[in-house]
Amino acid sequence: MVSSTKLSFILFFACSLFLQGTLAEVICESLPTRLCSFAIASSGKRCVLENYVNEQGNLDYTCNTSEVVVERLSAYIETDQCVSACGVDRRFVGISSDAFLASDFTARLCSPACYQNCPNIVDLYFNLAAGEGVYLPALCEKQKAYPHRAMLELLSSGGGVAPGPVAADYITAAPVSTPASF
DSSP: OOOHHHHHHHHHHHHHHHHHTTTOOOOGGGSOHHHHTTEEOTTSEEEEEEEEEOTTSOEEEEEEEEEEEOTTOOSEEOOHHHHHHHTOOTTOOSOOGGGGGSHHHHHHHHSHHHHTTOHHHHHHHHHHHHHTTOOHHHHHHHHHHOTTTHHHHHHHHTOOOOSSOTTTTTOOOOOOOOGGGO
């Protein structure tokens, strides 16, 4: 039996998928926080989950529009399958290159289920890696050979810097931004 909360979520998600391609705009500030991270507004700008202290003095969350633009993808809410396959979490506030230091994260990001099927997430992390001077395809190759030290090896050697996005067939990379600007 499906709970009413779960049913509401399923109906909202189904309607949003249907309407994305037809009538509705995706506006970050209108998204529920549980769908914010890894979403792209109709304007082509990435949505970002942020926290704040509400009027009651409690920590709360809001979805806002960042300045990071994805050229060929808009009005897009990432699927739960890609979130799971890539090992990311919609509840994290901000994004950090520290994730690359965890071999389990890099393994999931570089897995065929993520790398070949989730161009939105791959593009985001491609740009984050590039901001650190690392070429994501090179990191993924190193990860296959040396899963526990791939990022450290690339950072210490200074190798792997490259132009252009890994998901070029799907998305044109946004300008490389610092991790703080998400």
